[in-house]
Amino acid sequence: MDKKGFGSSRAVSQACDGRGGRRRGRMLDQGMLRYVVLKYIGQQPRHGYDLIKILQEQSGEVYSPSPGMIYPMLSMLEDLGYVSVANEGSKKLYYLTSQGQDFLAQNQELAQAIENRLSALREQGAGRVRARLHALRDAVHERLPLAQGDPVLQERMATVLEKALVEIQAL
Template sequence: MFGRHHHRGSGHGRFAVRGGRHFGPFTVEFDMGEGPRRGGGRRRFDGDELRLILLKLIAEAPRHGYDLIREIEARTGGAYAPSPGVVYPTLTLLDEMGLIAQQASEGAKKLFAVTAEGEALLAAQAEQVEALMARLADLSDARARGEGGPVRRAMHNLKAAVIGRVAQGAEIETLHAITDILDDAARRIERL
């Protein structure tokens, strides 16, 4: 079943979201916290880092999820845009932790502002937050030099979409369909 584990050791606000689901003969486990990706690569930002980035951007001005995605994409020169499947659950977690709070807004979009607890966490993590914001700028510089690109962004979005769909409680037929789509995409890429 799903579980949220908040790790707040030493007052540094460390936490991770872990979970798993059983689907007939399949068991799907996922971790949206820290950790290396398969193949020895590293996530662009781990779960804790993305939470701090979102919190910092919300502290600059109240924002909604789509605005946060566009702001990160703009600050990285288009090199990185977190998927909605990562941003919205992270906003829910930040809200549940009392680091942000929903404000009245026009329309259906939820507008969030930082709370006093969120400001305190940002102050306690100021050095790390500054380094993370510098990394966003570095991604923009790297993109301008031709490094990185849309393939990594697309792979990140694919991973988030699969994890998000499986986490919603997919039936066995849906899991087989997802597997077929992924296998077909791999075959098509190999033939390029």
């Protein structure tokens, strides 16, 4: 790890090409995520929520960092002097500082490799499956109140969901 708490370029490169560096269950760790977050803030000032949405879109909904990952990282980037913050009511708007611009310029290749990794996730098609899963969940939540007091409708919904579950498990 380098003196600023960022992963070595070798570790980041390995993680981006799938040879290691990832913790189980986490697509990008904070060391890698910092580079691409700085890149997005450098394009235009951003709120933390905007960064989460951009990362979701970039990955085709496959990767979604939690607020518990994004906001502490943004605070750390502020402490390092890479971003500055302006309060907009209850929200914070993050700007890239000149020090952050210099750091990003030195690490542009890493930021691009991480962004390419996110794009590759989208292109692999897993985002389409996740989007269908979210649409199914939303449809169930919309219709569940209609099924209150209607055991026939409840049974039909349960049967459809059970059938989908069995078919997916059989893949």
